[in-house]
Amino acid sequence: MVEGxxxxxxxxxxxxxxxxxxxxxxxRPGKVGLVSGGGSGHEPAHxxxxxxxxxxxxxxxxxxxxxxxxxxxEGIKAADQGKGVLLIVKNYTGDVMNxxxxxxxxxxxxxxxxxxxxxxxxxxxxxxxxxxRRGVAGTVLVHKIVGAAAEAGASLxxxxxxxxxxxxxxxxxxxxxxxxTVPEVGHPGFELGADEIxxxxxxxxxxxxxxxxxxxxxxxxxxxxxxxxxxxQFASGDKVVVxxxxxxxxxxMEQYIFSNDVHxxxxxxxxxxQKTIVGDYMTSLEMAGLSLTVLKLKDEKWLELLNFPVxxxxxx
Amino acid sequence: MVEGxxxxxxxxxxxxxxxxxxxxxxxRPGKVGLVSGGGSGHEPAHxxxxxxxxxxxxxxxxxxxxxxxxxxxEGIKAADQGKGVLLIVKNYTGDVMNxxxxxxxxxxxxxxxxxxxxxxxxxxxxxxxxxxRRGVAGTVLVHKIVGAAAEAGASLxxxxxxxxxxxxxxxxxxxxxxxxTVPEVGHPGFELGADEIxxxxxxxxxxxxxxxxxxxxxxxxxxxxxxxxxxxQFASGDKVVVxxxxxxxxxxMEQYIFSNDVHxxxxxxxxxxQKTIVGDYMTSLEMAGLSLTVLKLKDEKWLELLNFPVxxxxxx
Numbered sequence: 001m002v003e004g005x006x007x008x009x010x011x012x013x014x015x016x017x018x019x020x021x022x023x024x025x026x027x028r029p030g031k032v033g034l035v036s037g038g039g040s041g042h043e044p045a046h047x048x049x050x051x052x053x054x055x056x057x058x059x060x061x062x063x064x065x066x067x068x069x070x071x072x073x074e075g076i077k078a079a080d081q082g083k084g085v086l087l088i089v090k091n092y093t094g095d096v097m098n099x100x101x102x103x104x105x106x107x108x109x110x111x112x113x114x115x116x117x118x119x120x121x122x123x124x125x126x127x128x129x130x131x132x133r134r135g136v137a138g139t140v141l142v143h144k145i146v147g148a149a150a151e152a153g154a155s156l157x158x159x160x161x162x163x164x165x166x167x168x169x170x171x172x173x174x175x176x177x178x179x180x181t182v183p184e185v186g187h188p189g190f191e192l193g194a195d196e197i198x199x200x201x202x203x204x205x206x207x208x209x210x211x212x213x214x215x216x217x218x219x220x221x222x223x224x225x226x227x228x229x230x231x232x233q234f235a236s237g238d239k240v241v242v243x244x245x246x247x248x249x250x251x252x253m254e255q256y257i258f259s260n261d262v263h264x265x266x267x268x269x270x271x272x273x274q275k276t277i278v279g280d281y282m283t284s285l286e287m288a289g290l291s292l293t294v295l296k297l298k299d300e301k302w303l304e305l306l307n308f309p310v311x312x313x314x315x316x
Numbered sequence: 317m318v319e320g321x322x323x324x325x326x327x328x329x330x331x332x333x334x335x336x337x338x339x340x341x342x343x344r345p346g347k348v349g350l351v352s353g354g355g356s357g358h359e360p361a362h363x364x365x366x367x368x369x370x371x372x373x374x375x376x377x378x379x380x381x382x383x384x385x386x387x388x389x390e391g392i393k394a395a396d397q398g399k400g401v402l403l404i405v406k407n408y409t410g411d412v413m414n415x416x417x418x419x420x421x422x423x424x425x426x427x428x429x430x431x432x433x434x435x436x437x438x439x440x441x442x443x444x445x446x447x448x449r450r451g452v453a454g455t456v457l458v459h460k461i462v463g464a465a466a467e468a469g470a471s472l473x474x475x476x477x478x479x480x481x482x483x484x485x486x487x488x489x490x491x492x493x494x495x496x497t498v499p500e501v502g503h504p505g506f507e508l509g510a511d512e513i514x515x516x517x518x519x520x521x522x523x524x525x526x527x528x529x530x531x532x533x534x535x536x537x538x539x540x541x542x543x544x545x546x547x548x549q550f551a552s553g554d555k556v557v558v559x560x561x562x563x564x565x566x567x568x569m570e571q572y573i574f575s576n577d578v579h580x581x582x583x584x585x586x587x588x589x590q591k592t593i594v595g596d597y598m599t600s601l602e603m604a605g606l607s608l609t610v611l612k613l614k615d616e617k618w619l620e621l622l623n624f625p626v627x628x629x630x631x632x
Contacts, residue, residue, distance in 0.1 A: 001569050001572045001573050001576070003576045004572035004573055004574070004576030004577075005572050007575065007576055007579040007592070008575045008576075008579070008594050011591075041567070041569060043567065043569045043572070044568055044595075063569075244324075248565070248567050248568075249564070249565035249602055249604070250602070251359065251599065251601045251602050252359035252360055252364075252564075252596070252599065253317050253356060253357060253359045253379075253601070256317045256320035256321050256324065256359070257317050257320055258320070259323065259324045260319045260320030260324075261320075263320070263323040263324070275327075276323070276324035276325065278320075278629075279360075279630075280568070280596070283567065283568065285567045285569070286565055286566070286567050288565070288602065312632075313594075313632065314595075314632070315632075316628075316629065316630070316631075316632050
């Protein structure tokens, strides 16, 4: 897959030889580097977001397995342009540990490294692979906002502060209609009847918090937004960005039907949707399902940064 | 779905009231209009390609069912800017007939209308819904190339000639690992064992020409390219564009693995891949599978047109 990405998009990215690191080809001296990554199986995350205006490099682990510290260290070196490197890490125990070890390796080379940890998933606390909340689809919004700010010249400390403020404003929850199968395991992570839906699933086949009978898109939107509302406490006039994210096997048609229901629910609350993003941005192999992310715009600049031009494979 | 598309992307498209037509919002007087569409269930085709540099309007039928002539007529009226309208039609009996009737309706209003028929699928001749070859994923390349030329100011007759030349240079073939289910039908279009692969499938659940045991991506790439080679008769130094298109439920990871194998096969033949496009561009609901499209670049300008800037939902 890594080789396929590099061969398919030589206009944007290159593979660092003998690694699983994909780095942008147009280096910009004096710009803070941004590195993300994690287990594979979430494509287009993260390599699809490497390029002008987003990530400097992505590190690809095995399927649903954190990349090793030495690989992440190669990613940091590829991203470093003399102004430091920010790591954007999803909150899983393995990722947090390995990115932290890579940070130490790079600091030994006098590369200044800092990090932000994304934990946008409100479904569960302390799940199979996490202490605290998991990092899921909202991570892509962090890549975009922080990536645009980095391109515009922000410093490492400014990017870290921005990233942390944005992360605290992102809430996500996901559902599955069918599970996914890790190739090396050979059987699905959980079983689900044809008439069942699992609420609160993660992006690694982790089961959710509740299994229910299948429901309409309208009712599903209401359930998920009720939960997000508990976090964001929506008020009339709030400005938000919505990301409807397909998990890999959900037709885009269904994602737009769902997006319509999300718009209706938020519209009734008087919430002002400033931007809507729909599609497969952070997948879980061939899982059928979707996640809903709502970013509360606490700063007008975030919307500008979301609309800042990019040159990547997957962000349009 | 139509409403969801319109609500999610007001910065790009609008729904023509009381229709299933989605039209670009930035009208450009004096530009030839481009209209496409067909049955729904192929998203992001076709509404995802409406916007600056591609289509003027897309007409959405029921799932896998041609839109009616009156709806297409509304699309033509929305696209008309006084310089005529080109229809880009996939070669299915229902679409060809309905777009033709809409053309006559529009001509009654003195709107000059012409059309091109896309028939890129080399898998079968005269299938369930077609006389001749079917129009499949290669249609998206026609939208992009002709759309860029229209934006750059080409006339209706120039666009028709360009479209026909491009269409004759596009060859596509598709495979499925699992079928799809039309919601109103309620059961899959064909049955496929877990260890089987169907070669030559269409984008409406039509069965293909051969069912085989599952094979590696490498072997599959060879089989499909051998068939495309019979059409294109590749020679060393040929310049091509490759589109690896997911059918809806195929992880992007697998699409990139396949793209790598396509690059290797074409590289061994000395064929020069000038651009590679990978992702879900013309889907078939939740079908698992992919199609491979190879456009032979008979004119250097086509690559420029493919890289011409666009503002659409789905073309990056």
